[in-house]
Amino acid sequence: MSKNDTSNRSSAETIIPLSVSIEPKGTNQNDGLQRRHQFGLTILISAVITLVAGGAWLLHYLSTNSLQPQPIAINPTTNQPKPAPAAVAPPDTQPPPAVDPEKLALDKQAAEQKLAEFLEAKNELDKIGAAEWGGKSYAAMLEIGGRADALLIKKSYKPAAAEYAEAAIIGRQLADRTDEALLRMLQEGRIALIDGDGAVAKSKFKVALMIDPANPLAQKGLKRSQTIEKVLQLIESGKQHEKNNSLSRARTEYQKALQLDPEADNARRALNRVHDLIKEQQFSQLMSAGLTAFHNNEHALARTRLLKAKSLKPGSREVSEALLQVNQAVRLARIDRLRAAAQKAEQSEDWQAALKSYLAVLEIDRNLQFAARGKERAAEQIRIAKRLDFYISQPQALESDKQLANAVLLLNEAKEAQPRGQKLTSRIKGLARLVALAQTPVIVTLESDNFTQIAVYKVGKLGRFSERELKLRPGTYTVVGARDGYQDVRQKIVVKAGQQALRITVKCRVKI
Incomplete structure (x- = not known):
């Protein structure tokens, strides 16, 4: 309601909106009767005052403006004074039709009730910022409310009540659209944020918080708008x-x-x-x-850089192909290094180192033939060298016929081994010399008394004799002498390779 409307209503009559809550019936009836009596008395006094004022004005007018006949104009061109205007009789003032005071009071009460309902609906809408989102409906509600105010001032209570009721209905309809309004405010706030309009976003989210103070999206949006x-x-x-x-x-x-x-x-x-x-x-x-x-050819550095690149793009085909090339190059370079190391080890007859290099190559690629053949060659050289070293370090083993035969076979095998370097050749010569000595017999002369039976282990029974010459290979022999009635004698003979001839006496001298 405007200020002018309020002042006009105050000058005519103070209209107090009724509260929505209804008082008990008895109280309302007493107040109504009292208001009806007051209203009737007011009407009567007003009518008397109006009649007195109208009569006084009529008497004053007739006393100052007497009724005279008007002269007829003969010559309009002559300068004659214009006649005074004829006196106009005042209109008949008739009192308004009689109104039932009790009915008027009830209509006023109904209008005030509707006004209260309208104001309550409007206040609720204002609390949730309906002025910002109500649009045409909110404006229509205010317009209808304004018309109702004007009718109420004119004491057109029934039309005023109808207008207030219509405005309240619009208000309740708006209140039912708060969920829709909340969504719209949130959406418009988000759009304002996207557009970078912080002021508009702030306004929209504030209205949203008026509708739903605990709404997390509105709270977050308001914070972002700042x-x-x-x-x-x-x-x-x-x-x-x-x-x-x-x-x-x-x-x-x-x-x-x-x-x-x-x-x-x-x-x-x-x-x-x-x-x-x-x-x-x-x-x-x-x-x-x-x-x-x-x-x-800086393969290690290349691989490091490419692996870092792969960590940035794990699925990159480009880096995978580059790494494949680098890895292949690294692989080939390592194979070349190992092959060169193996060849160098072979030249120095370090067959253990050569074998290790060939095995490392085969771990990279088991199909490389040079490594497979090198492995077999190195292993054979190591095996021959170990056996040769055994006989060379333990020449007494050659005293055994079996070991001597094995040594001879080993010599033949070693002579066929390739390559045959200086170390292998030296080993072959060393064993060949030992085998030759082991195969060269030493002359051993046995002396006896023609009474003692002589037997030599690993040689056989020699019988009785006074002297007998034996050719024995280097080794250890046991000579046993036996004679009836005498104690047996036993004597160990050690024949060394390259030793000069030996003379041994074997006789049984101790009688039993």
């Missing part, structure tokens, strides 16, 4: 750095924007984009450095 303009400035600054290819600075700006507003999706997308660009840049640099090192 920093959105600064956030957009940082994002724009980051874009300029991107255009200038200053990716690190752009990243810093986007990170600042996200610190101010962690919900800023555009800042997050921009940051992710810059991360990807930086990653792509780093990837290209690592690939270039890796391939350069590869072409310079």
